[in-house]
Amino acid sequence: MAVAALISFALMTLDARFTQVDYLRQSLSYLVSPVQSLISLPTDMVEWSSRTFAERDELLEENRSLRSQVLVLRQKVQQLAVLQAENQRLRRLLGATERFDAAYVTAEMISVDPDPFTHQVIINRGAQDGVYVGQAVLDATGLFGQVIQVNSLTARVLLVADANHAVPVQVNRNGMRSILVGTGDLNVLQMEFVPDTADIKIGDLLMTSGLAGRFPEGYPVAEVQAIEHDPGEPFAHIRAKPLAQLARSRSLLLVFERESDDEEAATTANAESDNAEVDE
16 A cells, blocks of 8 residues: 555656656556456445445344234234135125015024034024024025924024924925925935825925915925835935035024914904093
């Protein structure tokens, strides 16, 4: 460094007295430049290293932040999928209510009976909601079962597939009546006492007939899946598939019986009589 300074001082002195040394000064600058670059190299290396490590730390921190955001977004996507599925179920349930001109209340399944020989569930509606024994329970696609036990806040529902369940039905195509019983299999129901010569076909829709006063008339129950004829047997073996999603539905409808015209007239007359007495 002292040599470079001495050379520079000498050039300045000569340049002040002799203009002919410009060329010599330019030539010597080419020799001095590498020395100057070498001298500044450590400082440049320190600055470069500091800048590089600072950028690396920033990238690492940004990477950690992005990973956290990805985890949060994945969780939200999972929640969105659950909400979308629930929304679809509620839409189907809402569509089902439009088909029935009757009072109803919605319910949610909260538990399933662990007994492998029965098909029963517990719902979150009870006596305080007006639920009663024998009340029809539907899901978005068909008859789900009936209430067999009522508590204050909950109720027990027997599914149509239970071996102890039976429902009077009629073929929607021709009105032929029969009894549909559960088999213990969630996907199979059995039609009882159907004559071997009866007019019934695969694909026929079975609806509640309203007989026996247990279930209101006109609710879809099942679709005929198989018909077997045994020679010499008076009755055909007919299997049907439940329309309700017995193994999947959680959102349900509890349907209240419609009052008959006589009952409605009596209720109206009583109400008018009460009003008249109050006016007096």
